[in-house]
Amino acid sequence: xxxxxxxxxxxxxxxxxxxxxxxxxxxxxxxxxxxxxxxxxxxxxxxxxxxxxxxxxxxxxxxxxxxxxxxxxxxxxxxxxxxxxxxxxxxxxxxxxxxxxxxxxxxxxxxxxxxxxxxxxxxxxxxxxxxxxxxxxxxxxxxxxxxxxxxxxxxxxxxxxxxxxxxxxxxxxxxxxxxxxxxxxxxxxxxxxxxxxxxxxxxxxxxxxxxxx
Numbered sequence: 596x597x598x599x600x601x602x603x604x605x606x607x608x609x610x611x612x613x614x615x616x617x618x619x620x621x622x623x624x625x626x627x628x629x630x631x632x633x634x635x636x637x638x639x640x641x642x643x644x645x646x647x648x649x650x651x652x653x654x655x656x657x658x659x660x661x662x663x664x665x666x667x668x669x670x671x672x673x674x675x676x677x678x679x680x681x682x683x684x685x686x687x688x689x690x691x692x693x694x695x696x697x698x699x700x701x702x703x704x705x706x707x708x709x710x711x712x713x714x715x716x717x718x719x720x721x722x723x724x725x726x727x728x729x730x731x732x733x734x735x736x737x738x739x740x741x742x743x744x745x746x747x748x749x750x751x752x753x754x755x756x757x758x759x760x761x762x763x764x765x766x767x768x769x770x771x772x773x774x775x776x777x778x779x780x781x782x783x784x785x786x787x788x789x790x791x792x793x794x795x796x797x798x799x800x801x802x803x804x805x806x807x808x
Contacts (some may be wrong), residue, residue, distance in 0.1 A: 612693060702782075
C-alpha cells in the first residue's frame with residue numbers, strides 16, 4: 596500500500612482526537628451558567644477549573660507533536676506493509692483514547708484533599724495511555740527503519756542507532772511519570788508536559804524524497 600494512504604487515514608484520526616479534547620471544556624460553561632443569579636462570573640470562578648485547562652493544553656500539544664513526528668516517520672518510506680498497518684492501528688488506538696484520561700484529570704485534579712486519591716488514579720491512567728502510545732510509536736519506527744529497503748525508504752534511515760535512542764527515550768519518562776502520579780498527580784502532569792516539549796524537537800532523520808510506485 597502507498598504510504599500516503601496510511602498517512603491520510605492517520606491524519607483523520609489525529610484530527611478527530613485533537614478536536615474531541617475541546618469537549619472537556621464545554622461543561623465549564625454549563626457549570627458557570629448555574630451560578631446563582633446574584634453571583635457574577637469572575638476570573639476566580641474560571642480559575643477553579645485550572646486542571647481542565649492544563650490537561651487540555653498538555654494533551655493538545657502532545658497529539659499535535661505526535662502528528663508531526665508521525666508524518667516524519669511515514670515520510671521516510673513510500674510503501675507500507677501489513678505489519679506497519681497493524682502497528683499504526685495500535686498507535687492510533689492510543690491516540691484517539693487520549694481524550695478519556697484527559698477528561699479524568701480535568702475532573703478530579705481540582706477536587707481538593709478529599710479527591711486526591713482519585714486524582715492519582717486519573718493521572719496514572721493518563722500515563723498508562725501515554726505508555727501505550729509511546730511504545731507503539733517506538734515499535735512502528737523500529738519496524739519502518741529496519742525494513743526501509745522493502746518499504747522503499749531512503750538510505751538515510753539505515754544508520755539509525757542515535758535517532759532510535761533519542762526517539763524512544765520518552766518511554767522511560769512516561770513510565771517514571773506514571774509511577775510518580777501515584778504520589779503526586781500534579782508533578783506527573785508537569786512531566787507529561789515536559790515530554791511533549793522534548794518531542795517538539797526533531798529526533799528522527801529528516802524525510803528524504805522517495806519515489807512512489
